[in-house]
Amino acid sequence: MDSIDYYNKYAAKEFEETVNQDMTGIMKEFLDLLEEGDTILDLGCGSGRDSLTFYELGYDVTPLDASEEMCKLAEIHTGLEVLQMTFEQMDFDNVFDGIWACASLLHIPKKELSDILTKIARALNDKGILYMSFKLGDFEGFRGKRYFCDFTADSISEVLRDNGRFEIVKLWETEDVRSGHSDVKWLNVLVKKQ
Structure with missing residues (x-):
């Protein structure tokens, strides 16, 4: 079972666990770098x-997810059309002012992340902003039925430097906001397209 299959099978469980989590503090860091009405x-x-x-x-937000079942639930919850595609299938060209990848790119193997970052850079307008978050650490592999690639500030900085398409705006750590997960730390990454 890959991560997409997992989210298709356990969509209702994942929806319930995440839909009411308060991300406003982290969102503010991202939105402070955008203008009202910008495309996300x-x-x-x-x-x-x-x-x-x-x-x-x-x-002006465009939701996108690879899991068909999560897309269905997100459409019901938001009333918005949700695009179903994988990161690899993305083919946008200078469309978005900001890209919000909250706890999503963490399912990409480290060796493939630079290619995805290149697609993201292409999708962003000049000086566009990317937010992404990863579990803090150096683990890479399967946790249960999902693949995870954790990062530290140093390891994500190295990937970004090697990719060469983004300038780091801010890196910071936070605790997991989900009940019962306070032992999990997150690395938050804000970058600007160069």
Whole structure:
């Protein structure tokens, strides 16, 4: 079972666990770098929680997820059309002012992340902003039925430097907001397209 199959099979469970989590503090860091009404791609939107918030705040948001079942739930939750495609299938060209990849790129193997970052850079307008988050650490492999690639500030900085398409704006750590997960730390990454 790959990560997409997992989210198709356990979509309702994942929806319930994530839809009400408060991400406003982290969102503020991202939105402070954008203008009202800007275009945002919610990359790996899951439940649609963040897409709905962006929409309600007046942004032009495009939710996208690889899981067909998560897309269905996100459409019901947000009332927005959700694009179903993988990161590898993305083919946008200078469309978005910001891309929000909250706990989604963490399912990409490290050796493939640079190629995805190149697609993301192409999708962003000049000086576009990317937010992404990863579990903090150096683990790479399967946790249960899902693939994870954790990062530290140093290891993600190395990937970004090697990719050469982004300038780091801010790196910071936070605790998991989900109940019962306070032992999990997250690496938050804000970068600007060069």
